[in-house]
Amino acid sequence: MQTITTITELRHALAESRKTDRCVGFVPTMGYLHDGHLALLRESRIRCHVTVASIFVNPTQFGPTEDLSTYPRDFLRDETLCSAAGVDILFTPDAGEIYPAHFTTFVEPGELARPLCGAFRPGQFRGVATVVCKLFNIMQPDFAFFGQKDFQQCAVVRSMSADLDFPIEIVTVPTVREPDGLAMSSRNKYLTSDERKRALAISRALFTAEAAFRAGEREAKRLTDTARRHLTELDQLQYLELVDPDSLEPATSPLGRRTVLCVAAYIGSTRLIDNVILT
Ligand code: PAF
Numbered sequence: 668m669q670t671i672t673t674i675t676e677l678r679h680a681l682a683e684s685r686k687t688d689r690c691v692g693f694v695p696t697m698g699y700l701h702d703g704h705l706a707l708l709r710e711s712r713i714r715c716h717v718t719v720a721s722i723f724v725n726p727t728q729f730g731p732t733e734d735l736s737t738y739p740r741d742f743l744r745d746e747t748l749c750s751a752a753g754v755d756i757l758f759t760p761d762a763g764e765i766y767p768a769h770f771t772t773f774v775e776p777g778e779l780a781r782p783l784c785g786a787f788r789p790g791q792f793r794g795v796a797t798v799v800c801k802l803f804n805i806m807q808p809d810f811a812f813f814g815q816k817d818f819q820q821c822a823v824v825r826s827m828s829a830d831l832d833f834p835i836e837i838v839t840v841p842t843v844r845e846p847d848g849l850a851m852s853s854r855n856k857y858l859t860s861d862e863r864k865r866a867l868a869i870s871r872a873l874f875t876a877e878a879a880f881r882a883g884e885r886e887a888k889r890l891t892d893t894a895r896r897h898l899t900e901l902d903q904l905q906y907l908e909l910v911d912p913d914s915l916e917p918a919t920s921p922l923g924r925r926t927v928l929c930v931a932a933y934i935g936s937t938r939l940i941d942n943v944i945l946t
Contacts, residue, residue, distance in 0.1 A: 668757055671758050672758075684716070689717050690810070692711030692811070695723075695799060697722065698722040698739075702843045708720060715810055720757050722759045723798070727773070727790075727793070772797075776826070779914075780819075799824050803828065810836045811824075814842060815944075816940065822912075825837045848867060848870035848871065849867055850870060854937055865901065865934050873928055885921035890909060891928070902932075902933045903932060904931075908928070908929050912925055925945070
């Protein structure tokens with residue numbers, strides 16, 4: 668595996684692959700890798716000849732009072748994991764490489780960035796769309812892989828990629844969970860052992876609603892009420908919403924063929940998100 672920190676070097680390394688028409692898969696991350704990231708790398712390795720991963724804690728997607736400075740980082744461990752996972756090129760730019768002093772241009776995502784997390788973390792998806800757009804331009808991959816846990820991010824990236832004509836297939840990979848159901852997230856590291864136990868309420872709530880859906884319940888309010896009953900122990904429930912998976916608009920009853928139940932909540936000072944697709 669080559670570890671590369673500059674755009675020039677990365678372009679040079681990838682030019683070789685393109686000469687021989689090899690398919691390039693890209694897995695963007697902010698590091699502190701877990702099994703969810705490894706599932707993205709595995710998927711890229713299955714579909715593509717060359718897998719490029721990036722580790723970049725993107726400052727523009729954090730709000731001024733958010734956890735940019737404390738976001739967990741362990742570069743050596745991540746590098747070992749990437750190498751063991753068969754990554755060909757690991758791109759680890761510093762902030763000045765991606766956002767040089769003269770940087771002024773941002774990608775403004777549309778309607779998909781407004782509800783759910785967009786309502787609570789203004790600017791987050793502008794930062795995500797901007798950095799992903801830049802990374803797509805830098806790598807020019809054939810495929811890019813994102814985790815379903817960040818469902819709204821997947822929708823925003825998919826629409827950004829289509830709107831800006833990137834010839835890239837965006838692949839959403841199912842959420843990887845701990846054996847007890849908690850969705851894997853780098854932010855789980857912030858949880859104390861008591862918070863870790865209480866965080867389980869999130870997946871429990873989603874699974875209960877999913878079971879009710881499977882048993883035939885199609886009323887949106889009854890499904891969200893069923894889920895909400897599990898969420899009383901959380902410190903702050905930001906949203907629990909059933910939405911259309913394409914438009915992210917509130918789902919109407921009776922539910923159609925596919926909806927997604929999304930949740931965001933604080934456990935202590937840690938904000939976690941999760942979702943389940945009801946189909
Ligand atoms: O999901 C993430 O880790 C980040 O939002 C991403 C896609 C790497 C962009 O910074």
